[in-house]
Amino acid sequence: MKRIAFVLSRFLQTVLVLLLVATMLFLIFRLMPGNPLVAYLDPTFTEDMERQLRAQFGLDKPLHVQYALFLRNAVRGEFGNSFFTREPVNEVIWTVLPNTLLLTLSALLLAYAVGIAGGALLAARRGTWIEHWGIPAVLATRAAPEFWVGMLALAIFSFSLQWFPLGGATSPGSVFASNWTRIFSVDFLQHLALPALTLALYLQGLPTLLMRNSMLEVMDEDFITFARMRGLPERTVVLRHAARNALLPVVTAFALGIGYSIGGNVIIETVFSWPGLGRTLVRAVAAKDYPVAQAAFLMIAAVMIFMNFVADLFYSLLDPRVSYERR
Amino acid sequence: MPVGSGPFKFVQWKKSEEIVLEGVSDHFAAPKMRRWVLRIVPNVEAALGGLRTGEINFLANYSGDPQILAKMAQDNRSITLVSTMDVGMRFLAFNMRRPPFDSAAFRQALNMATNKRAIRSVVYKNFAAIADSFVSPALEFWYNAELPKWEYNIGAAREHLAKAGFQWDRDGRLLYPQGKTETLK
Numbered sequence: 001m002k003r004i005a006f007v008l009s010r011f012l013q014t015v016l017v018l019l020l021v022a023t024m025l026f027l028i029f030r031l032m033p034g035n036p037l038v039a040y041l042d043p044t045f046t047e048d049m050e051r052q053l054r055a056q057f058g059l060d061k062p063l064h065v066q067y068a069l070f071l072r073n074a075v076r077g078e079f080g081n082s083f084f085t086r087e088p089v090n091e092v093i094w095t096v097l098p099n100t101l102l103l104t105l106s107a108l109l110l111a112y113a114v115g116i117a118g119g120a121l122l123a124a125r126r127g128t129w130i131e132h133w134g135i136p137a138v139l140a141t142r143a144a145p146e147f148w149v150g151m152l153a154l155a156i157f158s159f160s161l162q163w164f165p166l167g168g169a170t171s172p173g174s175v176f177a178s179n180w181t182r183i184f185s186v187d188f189l190q191h192l193a194l195p196a197l198t199l200a201l202y203l204q205g206l207p208t209l210l211m212r213n214s215m216l217e218v219m220d221e222d223f224i225t226f227a228r229m230r231g232l233p234e235r236t237v238v239l240r241h242a243a244r245n246a247l248l249p250v251v252t253a254f255a256l257g258i259g260y261s262i263g264g265n266v267i268i269e270t271v272f273s274w275p276g277l278g279r280t281l282v283r284a285v286a287a288k289d290y291p292v293a294q295a296a297f298l299m300i301a302a303v304m305i306f307m308n309f310v311a312d313l314f315y316s317l318l319d320p321r322v323s324y325e326r327r
Numbered sequence: 328m329p330v331g332s333g334p335f336k337f338v339q340w341k342k343s344e345e346i347v348l349e350g351v352s353d354h355f356a357a358p359k360m361r362r363w364v365l366r367i368v369p370n371v372e373a374a375l376g377g378l379r380t381g382e383i384n385f386l387a388n389y390s391g392d393p394q395i396l397a398k399m400a401q402d403n404r405s406i407t408l409v410s411t412m413d414v415g416m417r418f419l420a421f422n423m424r425r426p427p428f429d430s431a432a433f434r435q436a437l438n439m440a441t442n443k444r445a446i447r448s449v450v451y452k453n454f455a456a457i458a459d460s461f462v463s464p465a466l467e468f469w470y471n472a473e474l475p476k477w478e479y480n481i482g483a484a485r486e487h488l489a490k491a492g493f494q495w496d497r498d499g500r501l502l503y504p505q506g507k508t509e510t511l512k
Contacts, residue, residue: 095342159376166377172364173347273368275343
């Protein structure tokens with residue numbers, strides 16, 4: 001019963017935060033100085049036409065009416081048409097969203113798989129040369145700018161060795177039966193490889209060091225000493241007992257990382273010409289394409305907040321020591 | 328789906344990725360290629376690398392350093408650099424309703440105080456021509472080579488301003504001629 005109450009209260013908190021973010025978005029876009037229709041209007045429009053357009057977009061209504069309309073449309077998933085291309089915003093976002101999700105999620109999975117193993121290794125081999133060279137190496141991957149690593153990867157693997165294409169999501173002029181066949185094609189995978197690897201190289205820094213720190217703490221605990229006293233082989237002690245318990249913070253970080261990943265990564269997308277949400281969003285903001293920018297921001301916020309909620313639930317599920325009662 | 332009467336037919340447009348056009352073989356000016364794919368590559372270095380490996384056949388709308396491209400064309404026999412005079416131009420326009428830009432003498436003096444040669448060599452790496460009118464030399468029928476050239480000459484600019492009645496104060500700041508005022512709204 002307590003658990004259900006906990007889940008419910010957390011969920012309500014999530015909805016509240018989302019509402020707050022949506023309100024802030026609404027206010028930012030409408031209270032900014034200048035005309036929000038500046039990208040839509042042509043300088044040759046007369047005053048009358050301008051006024052008509054404003055009425056059409058509901059910009060002449062009082063603020064609270066606009067807010068109610070905004071919430072109603074957001075809940076329904078209606079985000080209007082892009083000022084730039086005049087096509088529905090949902091289409092604009094839906095075209096690029098799968099590309100972004102596949103890139104960031106595959107990079108994240110790879111980074112965490114390697115990071116967890118690497119972190120466990122670094123912790124188990126404390127004081128050896130592996131640790132002395134490993135930690136600076138991991139820090140270097142984290143500190144190196146993504147565009148530099150990306151350009152290096154392109155220069156070596158794409159231009160010199162010609163193993164991978166220079167960018168894009170598919171070969172030029174390629175046609176696919178549907179989005180699904182495109183995503184599962186070898187062509188897409190070949191284009192995905194380099195950007196995903198570059199992003200994974202950058203992302204693995206966090207899980208590696210987090211796992212290492214967590215492991216070091218766990219290895220000091222009593223039950224590890226007991227396991228050793230019982231005569232269990234070191235490998236079982238490290239993997240089955242220590243690593244499993246040290247995974248908890250990393251799992252939380254992974255859930256939060258998923259939330260971050262939906263925002264897309266503009267740097268990787270520009271270096272590898274990847275048609276993703278990050279570039280679309282930056283272009284929408286630069287071109288004052290408010291419907292697209294608003295919808296994208298709202299979606300990113302919703303996913304982030306939701307993944308926060310999921311991370312909360314996961315942690316309370318995985319760790320029985322974490323109580324969900326109110327203190 | 329856009330419909331036109333040109334030598335190419337629209338096939339598809341993947342937003343932020345590419346536009347694919349197909350050649351119309353029985354057009355009166357039929358193209359030599361069967362298909363034309365316009366790729367959008369936001370990374371200039373990637374485009375250069377693609378040109379070198381052959382992944383890109385034509386590089387247009389290049390926004391990087393033209394000298395790098397020129398050197399690549401020089402070193403690489405399979406790359407040719409084609410540069411032509413365009414009909415467009417870069418210019419600085421003034422709001423001629425507001426002083427001091429409402430004075431022709433002031434605008435001419437400003438013209439003489441702008442070092443266009445430096446702009447051409449530093450910014451455009453000599454891939455530009457100095458313009459004396461809004462008509463490009465590429466439009467041979469309309470271009471007039473006899474127009475007055477306002478060469479970069481600070482001394483001549485000062486003389487021109489002095490003749491028009493502008494004066495300088497003790498600190499070297501330019502003052503409006505007698506009776507001229509400016510109001511900022």
